[in-house]
Amino acid sequence: MTNIAFEEIYYYGLISKIFGNSTYVSSVTSEGGGYFQSARRASSRFTDLFRQLDITKFSKAELSSLYNVVEHNGVVEKISYTPYMDYLPVSNLKVNLIVISFIPVALSIIFSLSVLIGYLIRMLLYRLKKRGNPSTYFDKYYLAIHFAGVLLLINLFIIHTRLPSYPAHSSLRINFMFNLLYVVLAVAYLGLLMFKLRKSSYSKKQKVMFIMSGISAFILAAFIVGWNLYV
Incomplete structure (x- = not known):
């Protein structure tokens, strides 16, 4: 009352x-x-x-x-x-499980940020040395999935900041659609990654980085699906 x-x-x-x-x-x-x-x-x-x-x-x-x-x-x-x-x-067990579930997500986000920053630095060095752009190979897909991961973090932050005002579910639909789109992109990237690694020859370092990016995308996609962040 x-x-x-x-x-x-x-x-x-x-x-x-x-x-x-x-x-x-x-x-x-x-x-x-x-x-x-x-x-x-x-x-x-x-x-x-x-x-x-x-x-x-x-x-x-x-x-x-x-x-x-x-x-x-x-x-x-x-x-x-x-x-x-x-x-x-x-329970302390539940609190610990929640914390543990965030650790791989945090590592995935940090990895995506480091990849993007590293690529920008590498591109800048290439330009300064007038050597053109770094070689692409599989990079365009590799960079795209990491860029999408950073956008995902921003999108989740936007949802979190809007919750205290009790927004209508319909007003957040675009945010959920982006989360679902990321899951689709992650699945597509994993499929493309397996195809490329079987059909193309890359250095051991490149393969490790590509596989790590696939694991990172899988973790973020599983996080979205596991916490129902798309509905």
């Missing part, structure tokens, strides 16, 4: 008036703190990834100072961080 701006002037002290001061605690009996996530969240489709990032760690001392803590047999089952929102516990 008070779900409006500056609603705190209405609900401040309301809980204690209804339930009494027994809802407040000054200490917790659990061994320590832990990770908690808002129960007020979307947990399906593309929003799941960004809501998983909204995990807060509370120490035992911080838990003791919160609005309300529900415990059972020394285990914190729920905390009320504000009068209108509950936070539920998240």
Whole structure:
């Protein structure tokens, strides 16, 4: 009934008036703190990834100072961080799995950036030495997939920054279409890569770089599909 701006002037002290001061605690009996996530969240489709990032760690001392803590047999089952929102516990295993899932993605993005920067430096050196442009070979496809990977990162950042304003799903459709397009490009690149490596002769260094780019594209595509970032 008070779900409006500056609603705190209405609900401040309301809980204690209804339930009494027994809802407040000054200490917790659990061994320590832990990770908690808002129960007020979307947990399906593309929003799941960004809501998983909204995990807060509370120490035992911080838990003791919160609005309300529900415990059972020394285990914190729920905390009320504000009068209108509950936070539920998240296991350390789940937090670690989320972190681990981001490591290969981060490495793939770093690899794409390093490839593009390295190519620009190489092209600049060729121009300064008046030797024309670097040899292309498979480079145009190789560079294109890395450029698309960097654009993917920018696109995900745009989606993330728009979420706090609760945009209409239709307004993000173009962003999802780009994510899906990247998956298609990654699959096409992997197919082309296997064909080129079988039919053409490249140096060992070139093959390693091309294969690494294929792995990088596969990781990013799997990340999009796994977190439903295309719907």
